[in-house]
Amino acid sequence: MPAPGSQASLREMNRLRVLDTVREHGALTQVEIAGVTGLSAATVSNVVKELDSAGAVILSPSIRNGRRAVRVSLAASTGLIGAVVFGDRDVRVVIGTGGKEIVAQKRMPLPADHAADEGIDRGARLIHELIAHSGHMPSDVRAVGVGLPAPIDTVTGLVGSNGILPGWRGVDVRAVMQEALGTQVLLDNTANLAALGEAKFGALQGVSTGVFIKASYGVGAGLILGGEVFRGSAGTAGEIGHVTIDENGPVCRCGNRGCLDTFVGAQAVLTALRATHGSLTLRDVISRALDGDAGCRRVLEDSGRHVGVAVAGVVNLLNPEVVVLGGQVSRLGEIVLQPMREAIERCAIPSAAATVDVRVGVLDPDVADAVGALALADQVREDADRAALLVGQP
Ligand SMILES: [Zn+2]
Known part of the structure; x- marks a missing residue:
């Protein structure tokens, strides 16, 4: 320099x-x-x-x-960018050239209790297949955004909780993925990535203070402050799923009691329906609720109410303009938004509750986090282009 x-x-x-x-x-x-x-x-x-x-x-x-x-x-920036996004039950890989357009994508199921090396191996293999299939070389990919459904400590680069995603404990995911993919890797949690996707291309575009709630198998939040994703001092901000709703409630996978996740996570939803509906997946429950099944609808309405109670706390703290609901549960639209709004109105201070706009995301909940991971990778590519431009100039 x-x-x-x-x-x-x-x-x-x-x-x-x-x-x-x-x-x-x-x-x-x-x-x-x-x-x-x-x-x-x-x-x-x-x-x-x-x-x-x-x-x-x-x-x-x-x-x-x-x-x-x-x-x-x-x-135009040259080269491709990629994303490898781990869900609780699958891994999705996508490639793009910039913007929100996905050039190609692939998805593969993952066992719920998989170990990190198994997930990383599948993710790397899948994206290499996708790159080859689209007629490119691995070296054409300039950067890859990686998402995990767990808090990530940006200081240590490790999953920031022992109980959430236990198979990934103690693994430096960024370094291992970088080694496996042979390109620069950026790592973030999937709620932050989906929030970034909505901020760049969706419901949080142009929003200065916003909250994105991702409700799928688990529940997480991405906070937008000053138009940017706010990650906190060590990267784990927005863990709304582990906010205490009931101090005497059931024990959570994080080790605490009565976390929001123990009330609205897939485990709680499926358990509530097991006696009457048998063994269902979360996707089954959502499609039955949309078809008018009273029991499935009731359980998800209750989820909306619980999420609203926790969001009311965030509304009091941050006074956001917009709260966006994303994740699989957002497919229910008003069925969950209505009880969520009522809980916010009941529990947040009136002026903050009156001004907040609660709505569902614009991006497809299946790919919102991948779109955010591409945006993260695109930023790195842009920075690299700028740096290359400055090197060797007179
Ligand atoms: Zn918890």
Whole structure:
């Protein structure tokens, strides 16, 4: 890196300023770039020349105020990005080129009590198959976002609880996945990733203070503060599933008692229906509730109410504009949203409850976390493109 304040560092800063301006506003003429950045016309002209020879921008002729001008747009990032997202019962791999579009995807079931090496091995094999199948080489993938349905301690890189996802205890998932995939890996929990997906492309777009609730086999939250995913001091913020609802309640897999998860997690839902409905999966319960089965509907309405009680606490603390329900349970729409809203109104302070908009996510709950994992990988690719641009420049 050039010394701060030096001529080289000034040029570097100007290049980044022009790149960021074009990234934010789309194609602009050099006069417009000068207007936005405050740089002189001569500086913009030099910087654009440098960026063009580095292949970072595309120049195209246009007419502005009747005069000929050159429009500057960002060259597309090259290469693919990927995502490997572990659910409680499956692993899903996707590849994309940027944005929310998924180019190809594959899914494979995983046993509930699988060990980390088995999951990592299947995930790596699956994404390599997907890459080969779409006519690419593993080296075409620039970065991969990996999601786990557990709190992840970003300081140690380990799963931040002994009881949640026990097969993954003590494994440095990022390092092992990086080794298995041969590319840069970013790791986050799936509720944060789905929140990021909704923030980039869905119901939390443009929202400054928002809460995303992922209700599937387990329940988790992703917090959006200042428009960004808030991960807390060590990455485990948003663990709403392990907020205590009843201190004398059933013992939770995290070791605590009466966590929200023990009331609304798949285990609780399926147990409540076992005597009357026999052995069902969560997906069965959801589709029967949608078909009007009174028992399945009642259990999921109760889930909505319990989630609402816990969310009311978050509404009091953060005063969010929007609460988005995602995950498989969100397929029920108003059936769970209504009791959730009622609980928020009952338990949160009136002014915060009155202003919060509670709605379901926009992205398909099956892929929302994968879309977020792609967005995370895309950020890394963009940063790498920027860094490459700065290296070896005069
Ligand atoms: Zn718990």
